[in-house]
Amino acid sequence: xxxxxxxxxxxxxxxxxxxxxxxxxxxxxxxxxxxxxxxxxxxxxxxxxxxxxxxxxxxxxxxxxxxxxxxxxxxxxxxxxxxxxxxxxxxxxxxxxxxxxxxxxxxxxxxxxxxxxxxxxxxxxxxxxxxxxxxxxxxxxxxxxxxxxxxxxxxxxxxxxxxxxxxxxxxxxxxxxxxxxxxxxxxxxxxxxxxxxxxxxxxxxxxxxxxxxxxxxxxxxxxxxxxxxxxxxxxxxxxxxxxxxxxxxxxxxxxxxxxxxxxxxxxxxxxxxxxxxxxxxxxxxxxxxxxxxxxxxxxxxxxxxxxxxxxxxxxxxxxxxxxxxxxxxxxxxxxxxxxxxxxxxxxxxxxxxxxxxxxxxxxxxxxxxxxxxxxxxxxxxxxxxxxxxxxxxxxxxxxxxxxxxxxxxxxxxxxxxxxxxxxxxxxxxxxxxxxxxxxxxxxxxxxxxxxxxxxxxxxxxxxxxxxxxxxxxxxxxxxxxxxxxxxxxxxxxxxxxxxxxxxxx
Amino acid sequence: xxxxxxxxxxxxxxxxxxxxxxxxxxxxxxxxxxxxxxxxxxxxxxxxxxxxxxxxxxxxxxxxxxxxxxxxxxxxxxxxxxxxxxxxxxxxxxxxxxxxxxxxxxxxxxxxxxxxxxxxxxxxxxxxxxxxxxxxxxxxxxxxxxxxxxxxxxxxxxxxxxxxxxxxxxxxxxxxxxxxxxxxxxxxxxxxxxxxxxxxxxxxxxxxxxxxxxxxxxxxxxxxxxxxxxxxxxxxxxxxxxxxxxxxxxxxxxxxxxxxxxxxxxxxxxxxxxxxxxxxxxxxxxxxxxxxxxxxxxxxxxxxxxxxxxxxxx
Numbered sequence: 119x120x121x122x123x124x125x126x127x128x129x130x131x132x133x134x135x136x137x138x139x140x141x142x143x144x145x146x147x148x149x150x151x152x153x154x155x156x157x158x159x160x161x162x163x164x165x166x167x168x169x170x171x172x173x174x175x176x177x178x179x180x181x182x183x184x185x186x187x188x189x190x191x192x193x194x195x196x197x198x199x200x201x202x203x204x205x206x207x208x209x210x211x212x213x214x215x216x217x218x219x220x221x222x223x224x225x226x227x228x229x230x231x232x233x234x235x236x237x238x239x240x241x242x243x244x245x246x247x248x249x250x251x252x253x254x255x256x257x258x259x260x261x262x263x264x265x266x267x268x269x270x271x272x273x274x275x276x277x278x279x280x281x282x283x284x285x286x287x288x289x290x291x292x293x294x295x296x297x298x299x300x301x302x303x304x305x306x307x308x309x310x311x312x313x314x315x316x317x318x319x320x321x322x323x324x325x326x327x328x329x330x331x332x333x334x335x336x337x338x339x340x341x342x343x344x345x346x347x348x349x350x351x352x353x354x355x356x357x358x359x360x361x362x363x364x365x366x367x368x369x370x371x372x373x374x375x376x377x378x379x380x381x382x383x384x385x386x387x388x389x390x391x392x393x394x395x396x397x398x399x400x401x402x403x404x405x406x407x408x409x410x411x412x413x414x415x416x417x418x419x420x421x422x423x424x425x426x427x428x429x430x431x432x433x434x435x436x437x438x439x440x441x442x443x444x445x446x447x448x449x450x451x452x453x454x455x456x457x458x459x460x461x462x463x464x465x466x467x468x469x470x471x472x473x474x475x476x477x478x479x480x481x482x483x484x485x486x487x488x489x490x491x492x493x494x495x496x497x498x499x500x501x502x503x504x505x506x507x508x509x510x511x512x513x514x515x516x517x518x519x520x521x522x523x524x525x526x527x528x529x530x531x532x533x534x535x536x537x538x539x540x541x542x543x544x545x546x547x548x549x550x551x552x553x554x555x556x557x558x559x560x561x562x563x564x565x566x567x568x569x570x571x572x573x574x575x576x577x578x579x580x581x582x583x584x585x586x587x588x589x590x591x592x593x594x595x596x597x598x599x600x601x602x603x604x605x606x607x608x609x610x611x612x613x614x615x616x617x618x619x620x621x622x623x
Numbered sequence: 624x625x626x627x628x629x630x631x632x633x634x635x636x637x638x639x640x641x642x643x644x645x646x647x648x649x650x651x652x653x654x655x656x657x658x659x660x661x662x663x664x665x666x667x668x669x670x671x672x673x674x675x676x677x678x679x680x681x682x683x684x685x686x687x688x689x690x691x692x693x694x695x696x697x698x699x700x701x702x703x704x705x706x707x708x709x710x711x712x713x714x715x716x717x718x719x720x721x722x723x724x725x726x727x728x729x730x731x732x733x734x735x736x737x738x739x740x741x742x743x744x745x746x747x748x749x750x751x752x753x754x755x756x757x758x759x760x761x762x763x764x765x766x767x768x769x770x771x772x773x774x775x776x777x778x779x780x781x782x783x784x785x786x787x788x789x790x791x792x793x794x795x796x797x798x799x800x801x802x803x804x805x806x807x808x809x810x811x812x813x814x815x816x817x818x819x820x821x822x823x824x825x826x827x828x829x830x831x832x833x834x835x836x837x838x839x840x841x842x843x844x845x846x847x848x849x850x851x852x853x854x855x856x857x858x859x860x861x862x863x864x865x866x867x868x869x870x871x872x873x874x875x876x877x878x879x880x881x882x883x884x885x886x887x888x889x890x891x892x893x894x895x896x897x898x899x900x901x902x903x904x905x906x907x908x909x910x911x912x913x914x915x916x917x918x919x920x921x922x923x924x925x926x927x928x929x930x931x932x933x934x935x936x937x
Contacts, residue, residue, distance in 0.1 A: 193824060208822050210815035212882045217808055222823040224805055231803040260881070 123148045123313050124169070124200070124282055129178035131164055131337075138164040139175070140337040146282065146313040151304060151327050153345075154317045156334035156357055162317045165334070166284045169315070170202050171195045182282075199281035203271050203288050211260035216241035218259055219274045244273040249299040265292050272300065283307065284315040289323065290410065301327050319408055321350055321613055333357055354609040366581025367553075368560055373398040373584070376435065377568030378451075378537050380420065383429035384592075389415040391592035392429065397537065397568040402559060404583030405572045406608055412592040413572045414456055417539045420570075421453045422446040433537065447476060452535035454526055456542045456572075458519075462526040465515040469507060470496035472514055472525050477533040499528035504554065520551025527558060538562065540571045544578060556582060576612070580605060590614050637874045637891045637924060641898065648902035655905055665783070666776075668897040669790045670695070670849045671867055672890065675875075676797045677841035678868035679889045682877050683801075684813040684834055686741030690730060690748035691842045692864035693756070694723045696857060698846020700756045703767040703856030712769055720843030726752065727839020731832030749865070756858035764857040775851035786848050793844055797886050800837070810834050814882025870921040871896055895920070 124146040131139040139161045146152050154162045167173040169180055171192045180187045188194040195201075209218045216237040217224075225233040225240075241255040250269045259267055268288065275283055285304075289297040304314060304327050316327065324331065324345060331348070333340040333356040340356045379396040389412040397403045407413045418424045420431055422440030430437055433449045440446045443453070455461035463472050470489075473496045478487065481495070496510040503524045507517060514522055523543065530538060540559065544552040559582060563569055573579050579586055586603065588596035588611040596611045649656045674691055681688040698719045705715035726748065733744040778785050801807035809830040812820045817827045846861075853860055871892030877884025896917060903913050 192822060196824065208816065208819040210812040210819050210882065212815055212884075213808060213811055218819075221808065221812065221819065222805070222825050224808065231799070232805065232808065234803075260883075 121148055122146070123183055125181045126165070126169060127178050127181070129165065129168055129175050129180070131161075131168055131173060131175045137337050139168065141178070142334070142337070142339045144169075144332060144339070144342075146315060148281075148311045148313050149308050150329045151308060151314045151316050153324055153328040153331045154315060154334065155319070155321075155324075155331055155353070160334040160357070161337040162334055163286055164337075166202065166286055166315060166317055169195070170200060170284065196278065199278065200284070201275045201278045201280040201282070202284040202286065203268075203275050204286050207267055207271060209259045209267060209270060209274075212258050214258050215245075215253060215255040215262070215270050218270060219244065219277050221274075223277075240277075241273065244277055245269065247276075248273055248303055265296050268292055269296065269300075272303070276303075280312060282313045282315070284317070286317045287319070288316075289318070289320060297323075319613060321353065321615060350610070350615070351606055354606050354613075357609065366556055366578070368402075368582065368584075369564055371400050371564045373400045374566065375399050377433065378420070378570065379432040379435075380416075381430045381432070383416065383419055383431065384427045385415055385419050385424055386427045387415065387424070389592055390419060393589070393592070393594060395570075395587055395594060397570050399536075399566045399568050400563055401584045402563050402569045402571060402582055404579035404586045405570065405589050406576060406579045406586055406612055407572075407574075407589035408612055409574060411589045411612070413589050414541055416589070417453060417541050417570070417572055420446070421451060421539060447533070447535070450536040452476070452530040452533060452538045454523075454530065454538065454540045454543055456545070458522050458526050462529075463514045463522060466513055468511045468513060469500070469505070469517070469525055470510040473499050473510075473528040473532055476529055480533065495532060496528070499525075499531065502531075503528055503558070518547075518551075520547035520554075523547055523551065523555065527555065535567075537568045537570070540569065540573075542573055543571065544573075544575070576605060576609060580608065588612055637876065637888065637895055640920075640924070641891055641895050644895065644898060644902065648898070648906065651906045652902075655902065660901070660905070662783070664894070664897055664901050665787050666852075667901060668893050669786050670845050670852070670861075671864060671871065671897065672790050672893045673793050673845040673848060674842055674861075674864055675868040675871040675889045675893050676793055676886050677838040677845070678865065679872045679875070679877050679884065679886050680797065680801070680810055680834055680841075681741070681838050682814075682869065682872045682879060683810050683882050683884060684831060685879055685882075686734065687745070687865075687869050687879075688727075688730060688835065688838055689742055689745040689865050690726065690752055691745075691838065691868060692861040692866075693749040693752040694726060694839060694842040695846040695849055695861035695864060696859060697726075697752045697756045698723060698843050699850040699853065699860055700759050700765075700856040700858050702847070702850055703765050704759050706767055706769075707765070712771055716847050719846065720840060723839040723843035723846065724836050725839070727836040727842070728832060730839070731835030734835065735828040735831035753858065760856055760858050762858065764853075764855045764860075766855040768854055772851040772854050775848065786851060789844070789848060793841060794886060794890070797841070801885055806830070806833060806837075811882040814880070867896060870917075874921060874924045 122145050126142065126144040129139050129142045130137065142161070142165060144165060154165065156162050164173060168175045171187065171194055182198050182200065187198070210221070216234065219241045220237045225236040227233045238255045242251070245251060245253050245255065248269055253262065253266050253269065259270060262270065272288065288300060292300065307314060328345040330342060330344055331353070332342040333353065335357060375398060376396055377399045380393055383393045384391050393416050395403070405413050405416070415424065419426055420440060422442045422445050431440055432438070433451070438449050459465060464475065470492050474481065474492050481491065482488065493510050499505065500507060500510060505521050505524045507521065514525055517525065543555055559569060559571070571579065571582060584600050586598055586608065587594045588608055590612065591614070596608070654660070674695060677691055678688060701719040701722060702712070702715045705718060706712050730745050730748055733739050734741045775786050775789070776784065780788055801810060809820060809825055812825070813827060813830055813834065820827050820830065849860060872889050873892070874895055875884065875888030875890070875892035877888060899917055899920060900913060903916065
């Protein structure tokens with residue numbers, strides 16, 4: 119292994135309301151694959167973006183070959199040969215493959231025009247070195263499959279003749295064959311002395327390519343270890359291990375009868391492939407799974423946001439066809455959405471109007487509304503949920519994340535649905551507000567509501583749920599009751615390891 | 624043979640619509656299929672054609688420039704205004720084209736730096752330019768004859784009027800820009816993925832400003848052609864052309880998303896609109912119905928496009 123080419127020292131990066139990175143050290147050697155691993159939100163991608171200069175860190179510095187890097191945009195990083203293959207694509211859909219690879223570095227003819235022929239030849243050579251000669255360099259990237267686009271992204275990164283490449287979940291869109299040829303490439307790059315930062319969830323890949331692993335959790339570095347110096351179990355423990363006894367409060371309550379059931383539910387995007395779940399009244403059911411496992415899409419099917427391809431949804435034993443959110447609300451289903459700013463709130467409107475928005479018809483069955491009454495209801499909500507605000511007429515955009523989430527909850531409390539789906543209910547909010555939200559969920563369950571909770575935070579799922587489904591690639595791969603599971607078991611199922619517990623029965 | 628088939632497939636659906644409509648008109652009127660009528664159609668189509676090339680560039684960036692029609696009227700007025708005050712005609716023309724390029728630059732700055740919706744920014748600009756044109760002429764049209772107009776509008780080369788040749792040159796220029804230059808690549812990138820441009824070190828703001836300036840420059844040329852046909856400065860000569868240009872662009876298969884499309888399709892879009900108008904005149908449909916018919920065709924084309932898009936998505 120070569121000398122150290124990249125060092126990040128004591129990096130701290132703040133996002134509103136949370137520390138995304140907390141005093142993190144990282145280093146990379148020439149000819150090494152350094153894997154960054156951690157739960158969703160642990161800070162992996164954030165660290166990668168700080169190294170690239172795409173994010174500006176509050177504290178700490180990044181050095182490349184002993185030289186301090188500028189913190190102004192990605193230009194410095196590109197100039198030094200640090201490139202990234204991002205998770206979300208950075209391709210222009212109606213430019214062809216060659217044009218995309220050489221964007222802003224176009225070859226020119228003597229007359230100053232773009233030299234398509236030369237660019238296409240070089241692009242074809244690059245793709246051939248990736249075993250992707252089947253990709254037509256003249257085709258607009260729009261016409262390529264997702265996997266092909268991913269290979270074009272990689273070819274583009276290689277065309278910069280980089281010293282350091284950061285791969286952010288590069289295999290999530292690739293088939294096995296394509297992933298293997300990517301690994302072969304990574305080995306070749308290693309031999310050439312290029313340093314590689316590899317961000318991934320897929321533990322089965324690590325022994326194939328990795329040299330060292332750094333585990334991040336909650337923005338903190340837990341450990342950096344050699345690939346052969348730890349077992350998978352130890353790794354999972356480091357990723358998810360947290361004391362979960364204090365934060366989560368659950369009262370034992372009776373479950374009475376089934377409120378929600380799905381049978382073999384699938385959607386058109388292929389993200390949900392035959393999901394079977396049920397939720398009883400008074401029960402909190404958690405769905406654990408990685409981002410992209412189809413959790414959110416499942417919620418959107420039940421709530422009528424996306425159309426159902428096949429399968430059935432039952433509410434109180436009767437089949438419903440959730441054609442739209444309006445329809446779902448009529449059947450007594452509420453959704454606390456993943457993105458409260460875009461989907462949960464009218465940010466420019468007052469708290470009062472937001473809390474009443476779903477239940478206007480309920481409180482005002484006639485034509486006119488009564489602002490005094492609305493304000494009265496909102497004031498009750500503010501007191502009950504301890505929303506920190508000077509007035510119920512304050513616009514929601516001025517509230518903190520935790521208080522915004524409480525307004526979303528107030529909206530549903532006022533409507534009083536029988537089934538509530540929580541999608542990432544505590545994302546980006548502080549611990550205090552988190553605990554209040556957990557308490558409220560517990561109270562709702564005690565009142566006999568059926569609660570379905572989707573979360574990337576494993577401790578939260580384990581701490582709050584009476585029953586847990588583990589979702590992996592669109593299916594439920596595990597179902598277990600409170601007390602029947604360990605963090606490690608669920609963690610490994612989420613990652614797709616030892617898949618089959620449920621399906622092998 | 625295979626590549627021929629691919630090429631036929633690449634033609635926008637509007638070209639088939641065009642053929643169908645020509646057949647319908649030929650059957651309805653014996654006078655329709657004549658060489659002189661087609662020459663006529665080409666002449667009628669030319670100013671809008673040039674303007675639609677400008678609009679296509681803007682639509683490719685996911686915008687619309689509603690000031691383009693006003694820019695054409697402004698050029699006819701400005702050239703006559705300067706010429707009446709003793710500025711040589713060719714210099715007046717050059718100044719006017721520079722002015723529209725500047726108007727485009729201002730549009731671009733407002734849209735790109737101010738992050739204002741293009742149709743709002745350029746709608747404001749449309750009103751300002753229209754007012755200036757009306758002020759300069761006191762609302763009247765000002766006659767100003769010149770042999771230069773006759774050269775552009777009436778002299779022919781290979782039986783085709785000079786202005787049509789100018790239109791061909793503008794087409795080649797815009798096509799080359801879009802297909803063969805970095806600037807054109809950036810235009811397509813603006814509509815497709817601005818993030819990708821930034822990451823590659825291209826400033827989306829600068830590229831957008833350049834695109835609006837380029838559109839203004841082309842609108843200036845459209846203004847000169849228009850002046851050559853009407854031989855007078857007319858502050859309202861091109862009212863509504865910007866919308867016809869948008870319609871022609873969309874008919875030609877350029878999409879308001881993702882930077883899909885190009886100027887070749889726009890030719891068919893403009894021809895379709897012009898041929899429908901011309902044909903309706905020949906078979907004697909009253910002009911009050913004509914706009915409704917053209918409107919319906921545009922809506923039909925856009926709905927068909929949307930349906931195809933939704934189908935192919937699933």
